[in-house]
Amino acid sequence: MSDKRLVVVGDGMVGRRFLEAITERDPSWAVTVLAEEPRPAYDRVRLSAFFDGVGAEGLSLASDLPGVDLRLGEPATALDRAARTVRTASGSHPYDKLVLATGSAAFVPPIEGADLDGVFVYRTIEDLEAIKARAEGRRHGVVVGGGLLGLEAAGALRLLGLETQIVEFAPWLMARQLDEAGGGVLKQHIEKLGIGVACSTGGTRIEEVDGRLRMETDREGLAYETDLIVFAAGVRPRDGLARESGLEIGERGGILTDRSCLTSDPDVYAIGEVAAMEGTCYGLVAPGYAMAEVAADRLAGGEATFPGADLSTKLKLLGVDVAQFGAADGPLATTYLDPAEGVYAKLVLSDDAQTLLGGMLVGNAEPYPLLRAGVGGPVPAALADLLSSGEAETGLPDTAQVCSCNAVTKAEIMGAVREGCADVAALKDCTRAGTGCGSCVPMLKQLLAEGGVEVSTSVCEHFTQSRAELFDIVKVTGITTFSELIARHGTGAGCDLCKPAVASILASLGGGHILDGEQAALQDTNDHFLANLQRNGTYSVVPRIPGGEITPEKLIVIGEVARDFGLYTKITGGQRIDMFGARVEDLPKIWRRLVDAGFESGHAYGKSLRTVKSCVGTDWCRYGVQDSVKMAIDLELRYRGLRSPHKLKSAVSGCARECAEARGKDFGVIGTENGWNLYVGGNGGFTPRHADLLLADVDSETLVRTIDRFLMFYIATADRLQRTSKWVESLEGGIDYLREVLVEDRLGICAELDARMAAHVERYADEWKGVLDDPEKLQRFVSFVNAPDTPDPSIEFETVRGQRFPAGTAGRPQAGPVLLGTPERKR
C-alpha cells in the first residue's frame, strides 16, 4: 500500500478522465474515489441517446482502473481541510492531496411550483429514467431552456412520443453560441419537427390541475397545460463542499483555481465544471478534459498549465447540425443564408478581413473541422465553396490544432504520416487525434491525402473499383456474369481476388445456385466443392446444426457417416460437428446420406453466415431471461446461405452472463429483462474486438429487422474480405452513424435493405441438395478426369488417438518462409 493518499470527489466524465491519466502517469498514488451516483462515469454529452435505444450501458465510460478504490453511491458530505479528511455517510477518508470534480447541478429558477411532481431537470440517467416513467401514457411536455441542453431535452421528449414545447427566456435559440439569424434558422428546423418554440418567454408559476401541470408565463395570457416540465436552462457549479470548508470561490460561483488547477489550498485541486479557472467556469467537456490532464500532470510531478479553452462546439441537435467556433462576433463578418435549405453560416474576420476569428454554422456543419482548425489563420476559402463541397486543400498552418479534444496539431499529424501512419486508424493510435468527439476525422483523411498517402480501394489489377462500387454496378446494371462485368468495367481475365469477390456479389444479389453456368469458374475451391479444403488436399464437411441444437437421431447419423467414410470428427467452436478427411469423389455420397437424414449445407466453406451459437436460455437455465436457443435457431435459419464480403458469425445469450460470447461476434444478441440488446462488429480471431451496442431492450421484431438491415448494408458497402469489425470502424461516425442509417433511415435505404433480405429468405435453397439433384454438377466431383473413381494415391492417413490424421508431411508448410494467406495489395 502506498503512503501517498489521493482522494477524488466525483466520478463524472472529467473525474474519469483524470483517473485514467493519473493511474497511467503516476501509479504510486493510492486513489479513493467518492462518487454520488450509483453507476460509474457515463457520457453525459450524449445523454439523450439514452432514449434512442442506447440505454445506460451504451453510455457507460467505465474503464479498468488498477488500484483505484471506487466507491459508488457514497457522496462526500463534508471536507475538513485542517484534518485533511473527506467525510461520507459511512466514514472518513484522509488525503494527502484532494481533487474536487463534483461537476455542476441543473439550475432551477426559483418559481412557485418548481418542486411539484412532474417537474424534472435534465442531468443524470436517474433524471432520464424518471422522465421516462412520467411520460408513459402521457402526451405533452414543456422544456424550459432553448440552449444546448434544452434542445437535447426537447429531442428526448420527442423520442418519448410527447408533443413538445420549448420555452426560452432569451430572444432566440442557443443565444450563447448563435446570432439572431442563426437562431432563426435553427428555430425553423426545430419547428419543422413539430416542436413548438416560444422565445423571449419565461415561466412564472407552476400549479397542479387535475393530475396535469399548468405553467404560467410572463407573457400576457400565455400558459401551458402539460404533463411534465423539464428545466434545462443552464447549470450551476456544485461548489457547496468547497464553500463550507472555506475554499475561495469565484465571483460567479465555482471553486477558484489558477492555471495549474490548484485551489486556494495547496493540497486541493478542482477540475471540470465545478472549477472557476481564473474566475471562469466552463460548461463543456473539452476544457474539463484539459484540466484533468493538467491536474494529473501536476500530481505526477509535472508543470503543465491550462492551455486556455477552445469553446468550439459541433452538435447534432434533433438532426440539425449546429457548430460554433472561435469568436461568435467581431469587427467584420461574412454571412451565407439559404432559407430554403435551412443553411446559415457566418465567418467572423479581423478588421483587415485577412484573419479568421471564428464563426458559426447551422444546417450544414461539414466545413467545421477545417474552419475550427483555421481560426487565427487566413480565411481558407469562399464560404459558399466550403458549404458546397466541405473539401478543399486544408491550407492550415503547422501549428493549427486539428484535434481539440486531445490537443493535436497539424504538425504532429503530418509527422506521424511521414513516419508511416497510412490510415486514420494508425493516426488515432499514434497521435490520439480523432479519439475524442471524432469531428476531426474527415480532416485526418484530408491530411493523409495531403501527406501523399493514397489508400487504394480497388479490388485488384483488373478492377479499379472498390467492392462496394462493383456491388452498385451489378445492382444497377443487372449484369449477371463475370465476363460481362470485366468486359464492360474491368480489364484482363480476372484473378483469385476479383473472381470470388464478384461471385459473392452475384450470389448476394440473387444469382441462383453458385455452381450454375459461368459462376462455377469464379468460385474458390471451397465454394466449388461446397466443402473446406484441408492441407493434404482432402475436404472437411460441416452440416448445419442451427443454434447448436440437435436430436440424438441426427447425432447418430453424423457418427455413422463419419465411421463409414473414415472421417476424423471434431466439435467446432461454432457448436457443430466437423468431419475431416473427405475425398472429393466421396463428397456427393457423404452428402446424399446427410441430406436424406434432413441435414443441409452448413456453409462452413463460404463467405457467408456460419453459425448462430446459443446458450441454453430460459428452457433449462436458472438464470436465463430470454429464449436464446429459439432466437438463435430463428436467426440462423433466416440468414443461412447469405453471401457476404467475409464470413459472418453470430451468437445469442439469454442473459447478461453472456455464456454464448455474443459480443465477440459480427452480430451478437443478449437477452435482457425487457427484450434484447443487439451488438455489432465484434470479432475474435487475429484482432479481437468487442461488439458495439447498437440497440437496447428491443422486441424480437425490431431486433430481426435491424439485423436484416445491418447485414444488407454491410454486404452492399464493405470492402472485399472486410469483417464487420473493421467495417464498423471504417464508417465515418461509427456506431452512431450506423444507428442513424439502420434505425432512423437517414439514407432512405431501409425499404430497399428490407426488400433484399426478404428476397434472400424467399429464394434460399440448400446448395448441397441442388448439387445432388443435378447430374451435370455431380460430374465435377471426381478425383481424376481420366480416372474418376481412383482415389488420389498421394493421400495417406495414420491413426492417432483412435482417429485418422493426414500422414507424413503432406501439406505441412515446408522449410523456409511461406505466404500465409494473401496480403492486402496496395497500389
Next chain:
Amino acid sequence: MDTALNSPAGRIGSDPVPICGFDHLIPGRGAAALLPDGTQIAVFRLHDDSLFALSNRDPFTGAQVMSRGIVGDRGGEPTVASPLLKQVFSLESGRCLDDEDTVLEVFAVEVRDGQVRVGADLRAAVLCRPPPCRHRRKRK
C-alpha cells in the same frame, strides 16, 4: 479443333497420353489427371479455349491440388493461384510469380480428334529450360 497448343518445346512428343474430351473441361477451371507413371497433372481450359498443363502438386505444401486453383491473369500473363496458400503461378512458364525460386513443371498439351492429350515425355526438357517469364512481378 485439332491443333497443338502450348507445347513448351514446340512439339507434343512421341507418346502423348489422352486425358478426356475437350468438351468435358469447364472453361475457366482446371481438372486433375493421373498419368500412367503415377504423376498427377492439372489441365486448365481458359475462356478463349486455350489449354495449359502443369504439375498438380502445390510445391509449397506438397498437396496435389493445383487443378483446383482459380485461373486469371497478372499483367496479361495467364495464371493459376494455389487453392491452399494462394501463391500465383504462370500457366505458360510454371514460374511462381510470388516467389521466383519456385517453378511448377509444365507439360505439353494438345487437342486431337476432340481429345485432350498430354505429352508426358517432355517434362525433363521443360524443367531444364523453362521459358522466360514475360512479367515477373512480386506481390507487395
